[in-house]
Amino acid sequence: MSVLVTGGAGYIGSHTVHALVEAGENVVVIDNLSTGFSQFLPESAPLFIGDAADENLVEGVISAHGVESIIHFAGSVVVPESMRDPLAYYRNNTMTTRSLLNVAVKCGINRFIFSSTAAVYGNPEQVPVPESAPTRPLSPYGSSKLMTEIMLHDVASAHGMNHVVLRYFNVAGADPQARMGLATAGATHLLKIAVEAATGQRAKIDVFGTDYPTPDGSCIRDFIHVSDLAQAHRSALSYLRGGSPSVTLNCGYGRGYSVLETIEAVRRVCGRNFAVQYAPRRPGDIMTMIADTSRIRGVLDWTPRYDDLETIARHALQWEEKLFHERQADQQHAVSA
Ligand code: UDP
Secondary structure, eight states, X not given: OEEEEETTTSHHHHHHHHXXXXXTOOEEEEEOOSSOOGGGSOTTSOEEESOTTOHHHHHHXXXXXXXXXXXXXXXXXXXXXXXXXXXXXXXXXXXXXXXHHHHHHHTTOOEEEEEEEGGGGOSOSSSSBOTTSOOOOSSHHHHHHHHHHHHXXXXXXXXXXXXEEEEEOEEEOOOTTOSOOOOOTTOOOHHHHHHHHHTTSSSEEEEEOSOSSSTXXXXXXXXXXXXXXXXXXXXXXXXXXXXOOOEEEEESOSOOEEHHHHHHHHHHHHTOOOEEEEEOOOTTOOSEEOXXXXXXXXXXXXXXXXXXXHHHHHHHHHHHHHHHHHHHHHHHHHHHO
């Protein structure tokens, strides 16, 4: 019996694959490597390069590997890109999941874990945000994930598929052993940009908005370490195997840090100064996003290990330094060849 992880070579997917393998699970991965890296995967997890929407591929993998549960990460995740090309997001996120669920139902899979997002809430009326808050996404990315949540709910009712929807808040950091981390080119996430500045790959970091009605004027986010998030997936699988009912869970620590505090944490751990420039607000940004974590803490057997902003920043920096040195070595190699 094994667990199929779609998008398992990506940032969160690869951390989850490692967490599952380390827990003794048999894992099989489908990833089209559009944003993932095969070298992020442990040797014991076979990789099938292809699309999670390819029903023949998925069916073949399920039957060849005795798949009993699916953890579905494959999809597109960049909010501004979704604004520019919404139909790509409805294809890569909503339609791909529709195809995957079609095969899952056909093959009798009855455990499904789905990576959703806090973007389904839009601008929250209440912070920390509980799972019961109204869902009013502000981007096609958030809408494409919410549509998938609805589809999953309906499939579960019709076919008895038990599922866990995990709504991620701001995922950050990297594997403490620096085996994998965020490596996608052109990332826009705050901590990624900050560690790029800290390693001299950027001249500065812009702070988008310092006039919000928050204590220091910048936005506030709830950062969750990617390794803790990976463990939440492993716990969600145990939860479903225990026969518990379908559930939607916020994934964060329930604590907010401002953009300026986050940049300060990176400065402290790197021990170097880098330029910080105050810039206008970024359109579409939500002022404060913090998870109400009472449900996940009550429902899952999950104890976060890295609930500390400096630890998240240190692991992100360690990974970025590794990437930077690898890239420099590649360039030197190319020049001397
Ligand atoms: N941010 C910033 N400078 C950057 C990148 C992000 O000030 O170079 C801010 C952004 O405006 C938001 C917060 O950091 O207030 C988190 O942004 P991110 O893109 O990391 O995640 P989001 O919460 O938008 O999904």
